Amino acid sequence: MSARGLLRLFTVLYLALFFAYLFLPLVFMVAAAFNASRFPTMLPWEGFTLQWFWGFDVRGRPTGLFQDARMARALLNSMIIGAGVVLVSVPLGLAGALLLSSLQGRLKGLLYAVLVSPILTPGVILGISTLIFWQRAFEVGGGLFLAVIGQSSFIASYCMLLFMARLERFDRTLEEAALDLGASHLQMIRRILLPFLRPAILSACLIAFLQSFENYNTTLFVIGAEDTLTINVATRVRLGLTPAVNAIGVLFIAATILAAIGWAVLRRREEGARAAALARDRTAALAPARLATGTA
Secondary structure (H helix, E strand, O other): OOHHHHHHHHHHHHHHHHHHHHHHHHHHHHHHHOEOOOOOOOOOOOOEOOOOOOOEOOOOOEOOHHHOHHHHHHHHHHHHHHHHHHHHHHHHHHHHHHHHHOOOOHHHHHHHHHHHHHHHOOHHHHHHHHHHHHHHHHOOOOOHHHHHHHHHHHHHHHHHHHHHHHHOOOOHHHHHHHHHOOOOHHHHHHHHHHHHHHHHHHHHHHHHHHHHHHOOHHHHHHOOOOOOHHHHHHHHHHHOOOOHHHHHHHHHHHHHHHHHHHHHHHHHHHHHHHHHHHHHHHHHHHHHHHHHHOOO
16 A cells, blocks of 8 residues: 555544544434433433433323423523623623724733633632622622623633734724714724624624533532523532433534524525625626627
């Protein structure tokens, strides 16, 4: 076998092992969600069932995911906290990015280090410090509000980095031209800056929500008596796991696949509409030349 063939074989084997390492646990998890066994396992296979989504055991007790009031409450709390984190983190990240982009010199480097430092701080420290500060300074106990504050303290830094990367390509002459033509700073932001930052804003909202949804370390110390989905799942792992947890994983995988398909379809439609618009513009531009030459 030649060196090129050996390299190709090694590449194929490496990719096969890599994707198996990534996706085999998901395959086992999905299979366990439909296995009739009361333990979350694929083997031995005891038959196909949907009782872990909606069903009852032999004693008539509900076992399905959609009948679990505690998990439903935890999921609702995760959604509420995620929405709150988006509302807090995205404006804070945008403000920090705009401030840093307008500074120069050593002050910019110092302020950048301060604003990025929450990302490097362990989540346990952020959670404990948030709880202690708000309890002693304002007598605010753990709950959804503190969960939003604690998570936003570091998620805002992620949003700021996204906005800074986008602002690197922003043409400052557009801003200066708008101000020279009589636009106010608010009009310039609304008409020029925000449309330019729209892709970064959407990305920041998505990342902030996902970071909040899966966060465990910080949330554990500030959530108080409430519960989130990650904490609920971790508690079930300690006390005894059922395939209902696999069922919620299946739902998340299905939602992710559907979202990816929807995004691909929308992007293809946008590309088609853009290509059609370019074709129309090209036809309109060539029309006078065709009339001059007498061609159809």
